[in-house]
Amino acid sequence: xxxxxxxxxxxxxxxxxxxxxxxxxxxxxxxxxxxxxxxxxxxxxxxxxxxxxxxxxxxxxxxxxxxxxxxxxxxxxxxxxxxxx
Ligand SMILES: [Zn+2]
Numbered sequence: 001x002x003x004x005x006x007x008x009x010x011x012x013x014x015x016x017x018x019x020x021x022x023x024x025x026x027x028x029x030x031x032x033x034x035x036x037x038x039x040x041x042x043x044x045x046x047x048x049x050x051x052x053x054x055x056x057x058x059x060x061x062x063x064x065x066x067x068x069x070x071x072x073x074x075x076x077x078x079x080x081x082x083x084x085x
Contacts, residue, residue: 017037
């Protein structure tokens with residue numbers, strides 16, 4: 001796993017997160033050096049390493065293949081139903 005590059009930002013210079021909380025106030029937590037707060041990290045930044053990217057790509061190909069198989073079978077079923085009717 002590759003580590004994100006750390007840029008030192010003095011705590012007093014960090015901006016507040018500002019996300020809306022359940023109490024309808026804004027999050028007062030200071031953002032991390034990457035601009036995200038620990039509570040509201042947001043979406044994953046995705047796979048970074050070559051191995052990680054390859055793993056995700058393989059999983060996606062598998063997913064698409066499964067979907068294609070499912071679709072072609074459902075079409076076959078449709079035709080079969082029409083033929084039998
Ligand atoms: Zn926050």
